[in-house]
Amino acid sequence: xxxxxxxDIGGTTVKLGIFEEDGKVVxxxxxxTLTENEGVRILPDIAASIQEKITSCHLEEAVCLGxxxxxxxxxTSDGVVNGSANLGWKxxxxxxxxxxxxxxxxxxxxxxxxxxxxxxxxGAGKGRxxxxxxxxxxxxGGGVIVGGKVIIGEHGAGGEVGHICVxxxxxxxxxxxxxxxxxxxxxxxxxxxxxxKKLENEERETLLTKAEITxxxxxxxxxxxxxxxxxxxxxxxEYLGNGLAILASIADPAVFVIGGGVSKxxxxxxxxxxxxxxxxxxxxxxxxxxxxxxxxxxxxxxGAAKMVIDQ
Numbered sequence: 397x398x399x400x401x402x403x404d405i406g407g408t409t410v411k412l413g414i415f416e417e418d419g420k421v422v423x424x425x426x427x428x429t430l431t432e433n434e435g436v437r438i439l440p441d442i443a444a445s446i447q448e449k450i451t452s453c454h455l456e457e458a459v460c461l462g463x464x465x466x467x468x469x470x471x472t473s474d475g476v477v478n479g480s481a482n483l484g485w486k487x488x489x490x491x492x493x494x495x496x497x498x499x500x501x502x503x504x505x506x507x508x509x510x511x512x513x514x515x516x517x518x519g520a521g522k523g524r525x526x527x528x529x530x531x532x533x534x535x536x537g538g539g540v541i542v543g544g545k546v547i548i549g550e551h552g553a554g555g556e557v558g559h560i561c562v563x564x565x566x567x568x569x570x571x572x573x574x575x576x577x578x579x580x581x582x583x584x585x586x587x588x589x590x591x592x593k594k595l596e597n598e599e600r601e602t603l604l605t606k607a608e609i610t611x612x613x614x615x616x617x618x619x620x621x622x623x624x625x626x627x628x629x630x631x632x633x634e635y636l637g638n639g640l641a642i643l644a645s646i647a648d649p650a651v652f653v654i655g656g657g658v659s660k661x662x663x664x665x666x667x668x669x670x671x672x673x674x675x676x677x678x679x680x681x682x683x684x685x686x687x688x689x690x691x692x693x694x695x696x697x698x699g700a701a702k703m704v705i706d707q
Contacts, residue, residue: 400461400704401446401500404507404696405429407468407482410442413697414449417461417705419518423453424697435484443497462501462707464700465490466510470552475504503703507696509546509555511655511689512539514699519691520653528649529689530557530640532658532665535571536579536586540647547647558583560639581635584611584658591628600624615661629668637672644673644681655689663688 397416404411406429413424427445430437442465450457467490469480475491494502505513512521512529521527525544531537536558540547547554558579559572566576580586591609595602602624603617617625640652652673654666666686674682691698 397455398459398461399455400701401463402697402700402702402704403442403446403463403465404510404700405438405442405465405467405483406507407431410438410445411693411697412442412445412449413694413701414453414455415698415701415705419698419701422455423449424694425449429483431482431484433484434486435480435488438483438485439490439494439497443494446498460500462503462704463494463498464510464703465494465502465504466507466696466700467504468507470556471504471506471548472552473548475502476552477504501704501707503700503707505546505548505700505703506539506552506555508537509539509548510699510703511537511691511695512541512555512653512699513546513702514691514695514697515653515655515689516541516544516699517702518698519695520687520689521651524650526647526649527651527653528557528640528643528647529653529655530582530636531656531689532583532654533656534583534585536582537656538643540643540649542647557639557643560642562635562639578635578639581632582639584656587611587614587628587632587658590631591625594624594628594631598624604628611658612661615658615664618661618664629665633665633668634672636669637674638676640669640673641676641678641681644684645678648681649684651685651687653687653689655692655695659688 402413409426414422477488490504515521529539538555538557540555559577561576563576570577603622670686
């Protein structure tokens with residue numbers, strides 16, 4: 397049995413999985429992400445954990461196809477990360493270092509791109525070779541797949557959809573330093589920001605209160621048909637729908653897969669996004685479907701494994 401290892405490095409935990417070539421999970425587990433001292437322990441801990449698991453599962457070293465890794469940062473084609481705030485890394489030769497630690501071939505990709513591969517392979521995008529995955533979490537991430545291949549780009553920043561400018565009049569700055577980025581409106585923190593701004597001058601009775609606003613509470617109020625919350629959701633949907641229409645005119649996806657913590661609100665968020673997408677999309681792109689991601693937190697390890705299998 398030939399197998400590979402998928403690794404998804406997050407700011408709190410590292411998720412790992414061993415997969416057979418057909419995608420069957422042999423084992424999956426997690427270890428803490430130790431980000432102290434510029435994350436010096438992260439890769440050695442991953443290498444040690446993989447070796448321990450290969451031994452305990454009685455797997456043959458010689459039939460390991462390699463290790464795929466998703467990282468929360470832009471990654472160059474040769475596996476270099478030029479800084480990851482979540483991990484404490486500055487310049488990091490991830491591929492080279494992990495290959496030296498494990499003695500195995502390593503492929504490295506941006507975590508959102510890798511998650512998109514996972515959803516295409518075994519999740520909500522299964523059977524589609526042209527898709528865009530959007531992750532709505534603390535920020536807005538994305539992975540653009542054309543012809544079954546993830547768009548990486550010259551600097552490893554392909555698919556950074558959260559930084560499309562969707563509001564040229566914005567005065568507040570995004571975390572990236574620019575203004576009017578999609579991330580400022582479509583992320584969990586973005587929709588909370590929209591709600592707080594709305595409540596500054598809101599006199600109507602609403603389920604929303606400044607002390608309790610979260611993305612979940614906003615969509616819970618939407619489901620209860622709270623008028624103020626529904627207006628916030630409309631604004632959220634308009635920014636996202638407009639941004640995805642821009643993407644579609646370039647990548648022409650068959651499907652948009654929506655994941656991340658905000659997507660846990662369910663199908664209701666798709667209706668808000670797709671309405672404005674339909675309004676703005678080029679006529680040839682209007683047939684694109686909108687679906688919720690189905691692999692949850694495992695999308696990254698599936699996608700990381702898929703990178704290795706496809707090499």
